[in-house]
Amino acid sequence: xxLKRVNGIAxxxxxxxxxxxxxxxxxxxxxQLTIFGYAMRFEIxxxxxxxxxxxxxxxxxxxxxxxxxxxxxxxxxxxxxSVTPQMLFNTRQAHAVLTIPPSFAAEKGTDRSLQxxxxxxxxxxxxxxxxxxxEIIASEYGPDLRRVLDVRPKLLYNPDLKSAYxxxxxxxxxxxxxxxxxxxxxxxxxxxxxxTLEQLLVSPVTVSDILAGKIAPYVVLALVDAFLILGIGxxxxxxxxxxxxxxxxxxxxxxxxxxxCLGLMxxxxxxxQQVAMMMALGMTLLPTLMLSxxxxxxxxxxxxxxxxxxxVPARYFxxxxxGIMIKGNTxxxxxxxxxxxxxxxxxxxxxxxxxxxxxxx
Amino acid sequence: MTLSPPDSEAGSKVSEAAVSLKGFSFQYQAxxxxxxxxxxxxNGIIHGLIGPDGAxxxxxxxxxxxxxxxxxxxxxxxxLEVNKHRTEIRSRLGYMPQRFSLYQDLTVEENLRFFxxxxxxxxxxxxxxxxxxxxxxxLGPFQNRRAKALSGxxxxxxxxxxxxxxxxxxxxxxxxxxxxxxxxxxxxxxILHDLKxxxxxxxxxxxxxxxxxxxxxxxxxxxxxxxxxxxxARILKNWTTNIYSLGSDxxxxxxxxxxxxxxxxxxxxxxxxLHITAKEEIGATKFRSWQAQCPSLRKWEKIPAxxxxxxxxxxxxxxxx
Numbered sequence: 001x002x003l004k005r006v007n008g009i010a011x012x013x014x015x016x017x018x019x020x021x022x023x024x025x026x027x028x029x030x031x032q033l034t035i036f037g038y039a040m041r042f043e044i045x046x047x048x049x050x051x052x053x054x055x056x057x058x059x060x061x062x063x064x065x066x067x068x069x070x071x072x073x074x075x076x077x078x079x080x081x082s083v084t085p086q087m088l089f090n091t092r093q094a095h096a097v098l099t100i101p102p103s104f105a106a107e108k109g110t111d112r113s114l115q116x117x118x119x120x121x122x123x124x125x126x127x128x129x130x131x132x133x134x135e136i137i138a139s140e141y142g143p144d145l146r147r148v149l150d151v152r153p154k155l156l157y158n159p160d161l162k163s164a165y166x167x168x169x170x171x172x173x174x175x176x177x178x179x180x181x182x183x184x185x186x187x188x189x190x191x192x193x194x195x196t197l198e199q200l201l202v203s204p205v206t207v208s209d210i211l212a213g214k215i216a217p218y219v220v221l222a223l224v225d226a227f228l229i230l231g232i233g234x235x236x237x238x239x240x241x242x243x244x245x246x247x248x249x250x251x252x253x254x255x256x257x258x259x260x261c262l263g264l265m266x267x268x269x270x271x272x273q274q275v276a277m278m279m280a281l282g283m284t285l286l287p288t289l290m291l292s293x294x295x296x297x298x299x300x301x302x303x304x305x306x307x308x309x310x311x312v313p314a315r316y317f318x319x320x321x322x323g324i325m326i327k328g329n330t331x332x333x334x335x336x337x338x339x340x341x342x343x344x345x346x347x348x349x350x351x352x353x354x355x356x357x358x359x360x361x
Numbered sequence: 362m363t364l365s366p367p368d369s370e371a372g373s374k375v376s377e378a379a380v381s382l383k384g385f386s387f388q389y390q391a392x393x394x395x396x397x398x399x400x401x402x403x404n405g406i407i408h409g410l411i412g413p414d415g416a417x418x419x420x421x422x423x424x425x426x427x428x429x430x431x432x433x434x435x436x437x438x439x440x441l442e443v444n445k446h447r448t449e450i451r452s453r454l455g456y457m458p459q460r461f462s463l464y465q466d467l468t469v470e471e472n473l474r475f476f477x478x479x480x481x482x483x484x485x486x487x488x489x490x491x492x493x494x495x496x497x498x499x500l501g502p503f504q505n506r507r508a509k510a511l512s513g514x515x516x517x518x519x520x521x522x523x524x525x526x527x528x529x530x531x532x533x534x535x536x537x538x539x540x541x542x543x544x545x546x547x548x549x550x551x552i553l554h555d556l557k558x559x560x561x562x563x564x565x566x567x568x569x570x571x572x573x574x575x576x577x578x579x580x581x582x583x584x585x586x587x588x589x590x591x592x593x594a595r596i597l598k599n600w601t602t603n604i605y606s607l608g609s610d611x612x613x614x615x616x617x618x619x620x621x622x623x624x625x626x627x628x629x630x631x632x633x634x635l636h637i638t639a640k641e642e643i644g645a646t647k648f649r650s651w652q653a654q655c656p657s658l659r660k661w662e663k664i665p666a667x668x669x670x671x672x673x674x675x676x677x678x679x680x681x682x
Contacts, residue, residue: 004481198460201428204481
């Protein structure tokens with residue numbers, strides 16, 4: 001490898017990047033983040049909760065106030081007892097109906113059961129509503145009733161079930177793959193397609209010069225973008241960052257290199273920009289969205305798909321980045337995932353270097 | 362400073378051919394492009410590879426530029442085998458591919474600078490060479506213009522400049538004047554002759570027969586084989602076949618008629634006229650007897666053979682084989 005040549009290629013690539021309108025793709029994360037952040041919330045707010053209060057006691061009033069005090073519920077106390085929950089659901093006047101029986105005001109220790117009916121036509125929403133209700137009711141009943149809660153680990157770290165905690169790390173993983181794999185593979189395929197590679201090859205350039213010169217500008221671009229998303233996530237959506245930035249930088253670099261190597265591998269196979277784009281999307285973006293645990297939990301996938309996730313770099317990176325940001329993991333605690341990423345890079349780079357020809361086929 | 366390689370190199374290797382192909386064959390998939398071809402390019406001359414599309418010109422040039430795996434026969438440049446000394450050969454020759462292969466989104470200057478960096482030219486040296494290249498290509502005023510905004514002729518001059526930036530000993534130009542207007546073509550050839558005077562060896566391919574006469578040595582290629590190889594002036598002088606240009610109001614009818622005449626070896630349309638070749642001289646009496654049988658024949662004239670006539674005749678004989 002000759003540093004002068006690498007530098008020459010990297011500077012040329014820099015000019016391509018700043019002049020190509022497709023580079024604006026890197027601004028997409030800002031748009032995506034805003035859309036995800038404000039529109040595509042996984043949590044539900046302002047659930048219409050109808051309350052049938054047969055107790056009319058200070059205790060029941062207190063419970064109703066507790067529901068009304070959260071931003072999750074818009075409480076409507078029904079005056080007419082003739083309205084059935086089915087009617088409310090059918091007319092979409094309520095998503096959940098809470099019935100407080102007359103016995104509610106009785107002494108503690110006696111039967112004080114409540115009835116909660118939830119419109120489960122949207123199962124996920126219903127699950128969330130149930131969780132919210134359980135939280136509020138449990139706080140009223142005291143800790144002995146917490147056993148009815150469905151305790152999931154994510155609740156420990158994300159008690160409000162805020163989706164920003166999920167999608168900011170996920171988005172960083174996705175965007176990095178997109179920039180690294182997609183843009184690098186396109187940039188080499190473009191040289192093949194436009195014939196500039198033929199001219200480039202008739203020079204003392206080596207495979208490592210080309211690969212290094214092509215990679216370098218995108219590493220910088222990807223890291224800048226990663227910090228951009230992280231910054232917006234922290235400022236706008238108050239995503240916590242408990243770990244160290246050094247650990248974040250270290251593992252992000254490993255992940256970026258893995259994604260770049262995948263992109264290089266694609267580019268040694270694809271002959272046109274179109275094909276490179278399709279292959280890169282197929283190999284990186286889709287698995288990152290679907291098979292990394294970003295959107296769908298890996299444990300609930302069929303066995304076969306679970307095995308496939310082992311070769312998806314984002315699977316490891318999500319563990320790392322969620323670990324660092326939300327749990328405050330240290331560099332050492334995450335070395336397994338880092339090693340897995342490094343292994344993927346090595347395999348992809350070997351394939352790319354073997355397949356990259358300094359001749360025309 | 363000149364664009365030519367140092368004199369010592371050129372001086373000591375005068376006797377040795379810059380390029381030598383021996384029994385070279387190459388095929389793309391199952392389609393043969395070049396068959397058992399042997400060819401030498403001498404130092405310090407302009408050597409033309411002449412032939413129609415698909416004759417194998419690009420294959421020969423790519424093999425010389427070490428872009429192909431030479432499996433059959435041998436190709437050597439500067440006395441070095443292309444399969445073994447790829448990097449050295451690549452750093453000593455300048456190549457201009459058939460397609461415009463520079464970066465359209467970079468400016469004239471950025472393209473030049475990129476290739477200077479690839480070849481490891483020091484910054485000061487580059488600055489000097491750039492001025493020389495601008496002075497012959499007259500691209501100086503356009504140095505901040507993006508390559509895609511240049512005219513066809515200017516693009517070719519930029520491509521040539523990029524191929525020259527490292528002062529190569531051998532220039533390999535694949536159809537550099539293809540699709541360029543006649544004035545720019547002439548200017549381009551003038552530049553090539555200047556480069557030759559400064560000691561460069563130039564291998565250039567073209568499908569334009571009139572450009573063959575501007576070369577010191579030509580190789581006519583057809584279907585991957587050599588039809589003819591030699592000094593174009595001598596070829597033209599020694600060509601013994603008689604060529605006549607015939608004018609007719611109905612040239613197709615005339616061509617059909619002439620095909621049945623034993624004296625006529627071949628006939629070709631040249632614009633509105635018909636060129637025929639014959640081993641023996643054809644006298645005025647013969648023409649008059651033809652005119653009697655085929656009244657559309659208006660005039661006849663004996664003309665000196667041009668490279669195109671020679672090529673077409675050779676090509677026709679080749680097809681007969």
